[in-house]
């Protein structure tokens with residue numbers, strides 16, 4: 001008689017950069033892993049790393065800015081088994097992208113993930129989308145906030161206050177605030193299936209993206225923010241993986257439509273200690 005092998009739940013990690021790899025490693029135990037990224041060489045390398053560590057992993061080339069690309073990934077995940085955790089870490093930052101790219105990847109891409117994974121979500125599924133502490137610095141009109149939260153996804157980039165040629169830093173703030181709002185607005189619908197979704201808003205994290213930002217034009221300002229923060233350091237990808245483990249696990253069963261700020265106290269220091277020197 002052949003041995004019985006328990007069916008594995010499915011973990012989907014979108015974006016296989018610094019945070020994506022840490023999240024995949026943290027959540028992999030006992031799960032079948034689907035990894036997705038638009039960069040095939042990087043994706044293959046990450047799949048190879050996880051397989052080499054004994055995990056059951058497969059790669060899917062996906063561009064989150066394209067709706068059909070994300071839908072195909074969600075269909076593949078649903079066909080692979082019960083999807084119990086989805087963590088969306090793919091994104092671009094101001095130092096590497098134009099405002100248009102930031103809106104298409106960070107803002108629209110997250111909306112695509114929320115839409116595409118709803119059909120394969122079931123009781124206990126948890127989706128986590130990585131936003132940013134940048135979203136906590138946004139000051140948007142009520143009309144734009146309502147639009148970003150609730151507009152049909154194919155109309156999401158059509159609003160008089162969204163300038164696709166804006167400064168990339170401003171676009172990033174708007175896109176990351178949009179992620180937080182979109183998740184809030186979708187929680188009721190996801191709840192009808194017994195599923196949850198939340199955002200994590202990281203502060204500065206030591207990944208390739210975080211390093212590029214620190215070396216970029218805003219680097220001095222970012223370092224000053226870190227020096228003033230409660231933790232007085234940049235975060236690690238593991239700090240984000242810990243938050244993702246919490247939000248995809250049973251200890252957060254009553255948390256949905258919410259944002260978890262994982263920034264070492266950077267935002268709070270900007271609000272209350274911005275003139276302090278130590």
Ligand SMILES: NC(=O)c1ccc[n+]([C@@H]2O[C@H](COP(=O)([O-])OP(=O)(O)OC[C@H]3O[C@@H](n4cnc5c(N)ncnc54)[C@H](OP(=O)(O)O)[C@@H]3O)[C@@H](O)[C@H]2O)c1
Pocket residue numbers: 014015016017018019020036037038039042062063064065089090091092093105109130131132133201202203204205206207208209210211213
């Ligand atoms: N690191 C930080 O300090 C920090 C702080 C706050 C928020 N965040 C957010 O955290 C998330 C993860 O960042 P990270 O630090 O892990 O960055 P990362 O190391 O650059 O990883 C991001 C990954 O997303 C991929 N990607 C970019 N555009 C994509 C697309 N259209 N479709 C599919 N994959 C795409 C990238 O591929 P390529 O490398 O080939 O482009 C990369 O593998 C992002 O949403 C970022 O905005 C980061």
